Amino acid sequence: MTLTTYEQAQGKGQSALRTALLDTASGLLVDEGPGALSMRRIAAAAGCSTTVLYTLFGGKDGLVEALYIEGFARFRRRFETVHDDDPPGYLWALGRAYRDNALAERNYYGLMFEKPIPGFQPSPEALRAAGETFDYLERAVRACLDHGRIAPGDPRVIAESFWSVVHGVVSLELAGHLSDPEAVFMAAITACAPRFEPGAHPDDPKEGTCPAVS
Amino acid sequence: MTLTTYEQAQGKGQSALRTALLDTASGLLVDEGPGALSMRRIAAAAGCSTTVLYTLFGGKDGLVEALYIEGFARFRRRFETVHDDDPPGYLWALGRAYRDNALAERNYYGLMFEKPIPGFQPSPEALRAAGETFDYLERAVRACLDHGRIAPGDPRVIAESFWSVVHGVVSLELAGHLSDPEAVFMAAITACAPRFEPGAHPDDPKEGTCPAVS
DNA sequence: TATTATGAAGTAACGATGTTATGGCGGTGA
């Protein structure tokens, strides 16, 4: 006979059970969107009753918060694959990775930055963990500062403003508001490009292709 | 005896009835957030049954879409109060007005850019009407171009990238991700400032206060 | 071994939600 996801993980302790149920929920989120995240649906997909979900996660908000944190962890894993020896080029590549990840994991991105679960509000700890994901950006900004490739300033503020620019484009793109998302992405990023030395990065577009930079 | 909102509007034709019910829903949205927007709550607050809401709006999505459009109309009204003879200064002021309006009408902003109503997706027409709200930005960009105060490019793309920057900051600010929202707002906007002639706008910060501009 | 206790988990209920079918009520025309 075939064992349900729940039965397979049951013997491996509570921790494995937790991750197994989270995987089930994650699959529902990715495949069908946040609307599929009902306690009954998740329990049925895993092969158990809703009671287990409540004892392990405390409620729907606890389960959604775990997915919220997982979403930022996926961002972090994506950032870890980015490498560039040139500091501004690295920052640029992180921006690209951000957009790539958001488009690839659209439903996770929605869970993180839209509010598709009516009552859910991330706890202060989850919010802090989310913010720490973007320490990657701050370190990249710091490297730019150390190499004198960027105008001086508070690295945190610069990193968060960079994050805001990339997030703004992606958010409007996903909402369907942008006529030409790729062009707007390039224009918005290169609008910040005067911070860097021109042509510092191989992906730096040729002059004239990006309207915001003279 | 006192008449309910519904009874007062009933005699003035269907159009007045529609706006009266929308006002009721708008009040619930502003006062208690999108979670208060249930068909039963709205009907009870107006003093009628849910049937009327279905005949007038077709369903919850129709009602929410009307509020969605109203949210962008409020943006438009806010933009109309902005005046500045200097083209880049006008664009700058529109950015400020955007943030001011988003913070003042937080729940409307949530309805427009977060997804607090599970099934709701704005129709293509609503999405187009929403985008037209930001023709203000495009016209402002055009004025900058006409006066040679900005590097040449597609006005629509430039306007949408400007919108993205402002929206990105406001969105992360409302989500609680920014350590110092005002500083990040200034940094992000002034990161685009090299498009304009330095000191073109009286609000242009002194050098050194904004880390992103050298 | 027999009995008890403990903890986990399934069942079913409660209130609330969006939606719709049913039925009544008040007008209008014959």
Next chain:
DNA sequence: TCACCGCCATAACATCGTTACTTCATAATA
């Protein structure tokens, strides 16, 4: 007076998050 028609309240249905109740397997103890 009677039939008809449009509007609307009522009540039902399925689904949702949540929880009290019950069951059952396992471990500890006499």
